[in-house]
Amino acid sequence: MDTSPPTILNAVERRVVGVMVEKAKTTPDAYPLSVNALTTGCNQKSNRDPVMSVSDEQVEGALATLQQRGLTTKITGGRVDRWRHNLYDVWSVDKVELAILAELFLRGAQTEGELRGHASRMEPIDDLDALRAKLRPLAERKLVVLLGELGRRGTQIADGFQSESTIERLRSGAAAAAAAGAPPVQETPAPSEMAALRQQVQDLQEAVRQLRADVDQLKAGAG
Numbered sequence: 001m002d003t004s005p006p007t008i009l010n011a012v013e014r015r016v017v018g019v020m021v022e023k024a025k026t027t028p029d030a031y032p033l034s035v036n037a038l039t040t041g042c043n044q045k046s047n048r049d050p051v052m053s054v055s056d057e058q059v060e061g062a063l064a065t066l067q068q069r070g071l072t073t074k075i076t077g078g079r080v081d082r083w084r085h086n087l088y089d090v091w092s093v094d095k096v097e098l099a100i101l102a103e104l105f106l107r108g109a110q111t112e113g114e115l116r117g118h119a120s121r122m123e124p125i126d127d128l129d130a131l132r133a134k135l136r137p138l139a140e141r142k143l144v145v146l147l148g149e150l151g152r153r154g155t156q157i158a159d160g161f162q163s164e165s166t167i168e169r170l171r172s173g174a175a176a177a178a179a180a181g182a183p184p185v186q187e188t189p190a191p192s193e194m195a196a197l198r199q200q201v202q203d204l205q206e207a208v209r210q211l212r213a214d215v216d217q218l219k220a221g222a223g
Contacts, residue, residue: 004142005142005160005164006091006141006142006143006160006161007069007161008161008162008163009066009161009162010062011052012042012052012054012058012059012061012062013062013065013066014105014159014161015042015048015052015054015105015106016038016042016059016062016063016066017066017071017072017085017087017102017105018101018102018103018104018105018106019033019038019041019042019106020033020038020072020083020084020085021085021087021098021099021101021102021105021122022041022047022102022106022122023037023041023210024084024085025095025099025102025122025123026121026122027206027210030210030211031084032075032082032083032084033082033083033084033210034080034081034082034083034210034213034214034217035056035059035060035063035081035083036056036080036210036213036214036217037210037213037214038059038063038083039054039055039056039059040206040209040210040213041206041210042054042059044206046206047106047107047118047121048106048107049106049107049108050108063083070086070090071085071086071087071090072084072085072086073085073086079218080214080217080218087101091143093138093143095123096119096123096125096134097134097137097138097143099119099122099123100115100119100131100134100135100138100144101138101143101144101159102119102122103115103118103119103122104144104157104158104159105159105161108158109147109156109157109158109170109174110156110157111154111155111156111157112128112131112132112135112150112151112155112157113128115131115157116128116131119131128151132150132151135150135157136150142160143159143160143161144157144158144159144160145157145158145159145160145167145170145171147170147171147173147174148174148175148178152178154174154177154178155174156170156174158170
C-alpha cells in the first residue's frame with residue numbers, strides 16, 4: 001500500500017476535481033464537462049464552502065496541471081472540448097471513497113455526520129460505521145486526514161491533498177475546538193424521499209443551466 005502523501009492540489013484544482021466527480025455522479029447526461037460548465041460548477045452557491053468566483057482562465061490553468069498529472073483527460077472532436085477525470089484508476093478508489101473525497105474538495109473539513117450526509121447525495125452511505133469503514137483505509141493512504149479520533153464528538157475530516165502547513169493549521173484549529181467543548185457528532189438521518197427529489201430537481205436545474213451556457217458558447221463561436 002502506498003502511504004506517501006498525495007500530490008498537493010491548490011484550491012482551484014481541488015474545486016475543479018470535486019465538480020467533475022459531483023457532476024459525473026449527479027448529472028451524468030451532462031458529463032464530460034466543458035470549461036464553461038466547470039467554471040459554472042466551481043462558482044455555484046449550493047453545496048460549496050467557500051463559495052468561489054473563478055474565471056475560465058483559472059479553470060483552464062487548473063485543467064492543464066491536472067492533465068499533466070494524469071488526473072484529467074480532454075475529450076476533443078466536438079465543437080466544444082470537454083473534460084473527464086481519471087481518478088478511479090489513478091487513486092485506486094471505489095465509488096463511495098471518491099464521493100467522500102469529492103465532498104471534502106467541495107466543502108472543506110467536515111464532521112463525520114456532515115460528511116456522511118453530504119456524500120450520500122452522490123453514493124449511499126448507510127450509517128456512520130459505514131463511513132468510518134471507508135475513512136480508515138483512506139486515512140492510511142493519507143488521502144484524507146483525521147483531525148481527531150473517529151467516533152469522538154466534534155472530530156473533523158479533511159482531504160490530504162493540501163500542504164503540511166495547512167494540515168497543521170487544521171489540526172490546531174480542531175484541537176482548540178475540542179478543548180473548548182465542540183458539540184457532539186450528530187448522526188445525519190438518511191435523506192427522505194422528498195429531500196432526494198428536491199436534490200434531483202436542483203441537480204437537473206444545474207445541468208440545464210450548464211447546457212444553456214454551452215449552447216450560448218456554440219452560438220458565439222458560430223457568429
